[in-house]
Amino acid sequence: MRIGIPGALFYFVYYPMWKVFFEELETEVITSGKTTREMVDNGVREALADACVPVKLFFGHAMALKDKVDQLFIPRIVCMNSKTVYCPKFLGLPDMIRHGLPDMPPVIDVRIDTRDKRFAALRAFMATGHMLKKSTPAVLGAYAKSRVTQMKFYRLLRSGFQPAEAIDMVFNRIKAKPVITTGQMTFAVVGYPYIINDQYISVDVVNKLRRMGINVLTPDNISPLSVAMQHYDSGKRMFWTFSDKVLRATRYFADRKNIDGIIHLSAFGCGPDSIVDRFIHMDNSRRSVPFMSLTIDEHSGEAGIGTRLEAFVDMVKRKKRGE
Amino acid sequence: MRKVSFPHMGESYRAFKMLLTDLGNEVVLPPRPSRRTLNLGVQHSPEFACFPLKIVMGNYLEVIDKGANLLVTSGGVGPCRAGLYAELHKKTLRELGHPVDIIVFEPPRLHPINFIRNVNRLNPARLSIKAIIECIKRGWRKLQALDNLEKISHIIRPEELHRGTTTRMYKKVLEWVDSAYTTNEIIEAEAAAVDEMNKIPRDHERLILNLGMVGEIYVLLEPASNLEIEEVLGNLGVRVERSMFLTGWTRDNTWKETTEGMTVKDAAHPYLPELIGGHGRDSIGHTILYAKRNFDGIVQLAPFTCIPEIVARTILNKVSHDYSIPVLTFFLDEQTGKAGMVTRLEAFVDLMRMKKMQAAKLKPA
Ligand code: SF4
Ligand code: SF4
Numbered sequence: 001m002r003i004g005i006p007g008a009l010f011y012f013v014y015y016p017m018w019k020v021f022f023e024e025l026e027t028e029v030i031t032s033g034k035t036t037r038e039m040v041d042n043g044v045r046e047a048l049a050d051a052c053v054p055v056k057l058f059f060g061h062a063m064a065l066k067d068k069v070d071q072l073f074i075p076r077i078v079c080m081n082s083k084t085v086y087c088p089k090f091l092g093l094p095d096m097i098r099h100g101l102p103d104m105p106p107v108i109d110v111r112i113d114t115r116d117k118r119f120a121a122l123r124a125f126m127a128t129g130h131m132l133k134k135s136t137p138a139v140l141g142a143y144a145k146s147r148v149t150q151m152k153f154y155r156l157l158r159s160g161f162q163p164a165e166a167i168d169m170v171f172n173r174i175k176a177k178p179v180i181t182t183g184q185m186t187f188a189v190v191g192y193p194y195i196i197n198d199q200y201i202s203v204d205v206v207n208k209l210r211r212m213g214i215n216v217l218t219p220d221n222i223s224p225l226s227v228a229m230q231h232y233d234s235g236k237r238m239f240w241t242f243s244d245k246v247l248r249a250t251r252y253f254a255d256r257k258n259i260d261g262i263i264h265l266s267a268f269g270c271g272p273d274s275i276v277d278r279f280i281h282m283d284n285s286r287r288s289v290p291f292m293s294l295t296i297d298e299h300s301g302e303a304g305i306g307t308r309l310e311a312f313v314d315m316v317k318r319k320k321r322g323e
Numbered sequence: 324m325r326k327v328s329f330p331h332m333g334e335s336y337r338a339f340k341m342l343l344t345d346l347g348n349e350v351v352l353p354p355r356p357s358r359r360t361l362n363l364g365v366q367h368s369p370e371f372a373c374f375p376l377k378i379v380m381g382n383y384l385e386v387i388d389k390g391a392n393l394l395v396t397s398g399g400v401g402p403c404r405a406g407l408y409a410e411l412h413k414k415t416l417r418e419l420g421h422p423v424d425i426i427v428f429e430p431p432r433l434h435p436i437n438f439i440r441n442v443n444r445l446n447p448a449r450l451s452i453k454a455i456i457e458c459i460k461r462g463w464r465k466l467q468a469l470d471n472l473e474k475i476s477h478i479i480r481p482e483e484l485h486r487g488t489t490t491r492m493y494k495k496v497l498e499w500v501d502s503a504y505t506t507n508e509i510i511e512a513e514a515a516a517v518d519e520m521n522k523i524p525r526d527h528e529r530l531i532l533n534l535g536m537v538g539e540i541y542v543l544l545e546p547a548s549n550l551e552i553e554e555v556l557g558n559l560g561v562r563v564e565r566s567m568f569l570t571g572w573t574r575d576n577t578w579k580e581t582t583e584g585m586t587v588k589d590a591a592h593p594y595l596p597e598l599i600g601g602h603g604r605d606s607i608g609h610t611i612l613y614a615k616r617n618f619d620g621i622v623q624l625a626p627f628t629c630i631p632e633i634v635a636r637t638i639l640n641k642v643s644h645d646y647s648i649p650v651l652t653f654f655l656d657e658q659t660g661k662a663g664m665v666t667r668l669e670a671f672v673d674l675m676r677m678k679k680m681q682a683a684k685l686k687p688a
Pocket of ligand 2: 600631
């Protein structure tokens with residue numbers, strides 16, 4: 001039995017856990033890995049033209065796994081914190097893959113909604129394990145192990161690594177070299193993890209900044225508690241999990257003395273971001289941290305983004321010297 | 324002086340105007356969305372905001388121009404952007420230097436306190452609770468009458484002998500309902516209007532196509548936002564049945580006509596078992612129910628970048644294939660042109676007609 005996990009969207013949030021869970025149950029895990037040119041082209045061709053870039057990429061990743069696996073693991077993650085839900089596209093993700101692409105392998109689409117029942121995540125993994133005909137103790141054991149790995153992953157994020165790096169470190173035992181250097185400027189790059197960490201569509205903004213001698217922090221690097229403690233006055237709360245996190249994290253960064261600039265990275269065609277970006281702007285108009293939004297799409301060239309980044313960095317440097 | 328206004332949505336303003344005036348408010352009527360509305364809205368909204376948000380933004384700016392300073396709207400339920408509209412509107416309008424307030428109505432069943440508090444704010448005439456309920460009932464009855472007439476216009480237009488009679492007549496009888504005030508008057512005006520519409524000379528021999536219309540609520544209900552698509556289709560000989568009306572979308576839609584008596588939710592279940600917000604699941608469920616009733620085609624209307632409708636459209640490909648019913652989708656925004664839409668509709672109608680005639684030929688008489 002080979003289980004496929006597309007290397008997009010939730011990959012950057014839950015891959016360590018999922019991989020360990022299945023491997024503990026003696027199931028081979030195959031991932032589509034890093035985004036390639038071909039995946040982008042396939043996704044753009046097969047997904048609806050009006051879909052957002054990340055969903056198109058997900059289509060491309062799913063297609064790359066089509067003939068290599070027996071089942072695709074695309075859980076329907078509705079709500080994980082009993083408060084906010086995921087963007088409607090996540091809610092319909094398994095259905096879009098199942099009905100929107102021809103000849104796909106069967107999709108495991110267990111539903112996780114912590115508003116329904118207690119221990120919803122555990123229940124979902126139990127159901128998945130039973131689907132694979134594994135005994136309850138075996139599944140429980142695998143679940144426990146997978147949580148341990150996930151914790152390790154979170155610790156790496158807290159210490160300043162980005163998800164893709166942390167995944168590499170967890171599984172390939174690559175020796176960690178520190179990514180935060182003291183004495184440098186620090187920028188916050190805010191946005192959804194599956195946009196920031198997809199090196200192909202984000203044209204590797206994080207490493208570009210690092211090469212310019214800038215420390216980079218993202219919402220993944222702050223503890224959930226600090227995120228939760230931020231308040232923003234948008235009357236109604238953002239009800240999408242990722243968007244809520246981006247707004248709160250931006251607030252957090254904007255209040256830090258050591259943050260020299262904030263960049264909001266958003267995807268072309270993203271519905272929630274149209275509102276998130278506007279709220280960030282409104283929030284930030286009262287603060288003095290330099291801010292820039294960058295919208296990326298499947299054709300955003302290295303050149304264009306690079307130029308804008310450099311201009312922004314120069315502006316911040318000048319401002320800093322002037323003070 | 325306090326002046327109240329609200330967003331334009333089809334003909335519903337006629338009922339809202341009456342209700343708000345009864346409660347003692349001075350009302351500024353929202354103009355029908357026009358080019359100018361769109362331009363204003365687009366200029367002051369985020370680029371990728373949904374189309375309805377932009378139109379309503381433009382509409383607000385227009386009524387503010389005419390002196391409105393208290394805006395009334397409905398909040399959204401479910402996980403979609405609509406719930407955040409009011410907040411975004413308020414912030415933007417204040418940034419532009421308009422000190423307006425927005426009253427957001429949430430569904431009374433879920434937020435009874437919010438509902439009562441809001442009604443109180445809109446009741447300078449200090450009517451008693453009983454009188455308020457009376458006014459709401461009358462307003463609702465008027466809305467029903469308006470919806471009814473619209474439905475009838477969809478049925479008659481494709482059969483009219485002389486192009487344009489239905490639209491003209493519909494506009495005329497709307498005014499009758501508009502000027503009716505007591506419940507009895509509303510009922511009488513409605514009956515007279517229905518009679519009058521039925522007198523329109525019709526050609527009963529025509530081959531009429533049946534089309535189901537699904538999609539997002541705002542672009543379905545505001546003809547100005549969908550470039551009067553129902554009228555265009557009617558003129559092409561297509562009877563449109565729309566899946567949503569203001570007075571109909573809250574009730575549980577059990578379709579008696581299907582033998583199974585399925586709900587929209589049940590119908591959608593094999594394809595989309597999750598409520599994804601907006602009206603995505605309804606679009607799928609209604610499409611299936613229309614297919615089961617042997618409709619000839621489906622038109623889906625969605626605002627550009629509408630999240631739930633994008634999910635729905637992706638899945639509708641499969642539904643369309645499984646039930647062999649053609650589906651045409653329009654993602655609408657300020658750049659959608661009428662000429663392009665008409666061309667696509669004409670091609671679609673030809674396709675439906677050919678399919679229907681072939682099926683008729685194949686079927687043993
Ligand atoms: S949040 Fe935006 S980018 Fe993410 S899936 Fe939804 S629409 Fe796409
Ligand atoms: S349903 Fe569509 S139009 Fe309505 S708020 Fe959501 S994305 Fe916007």
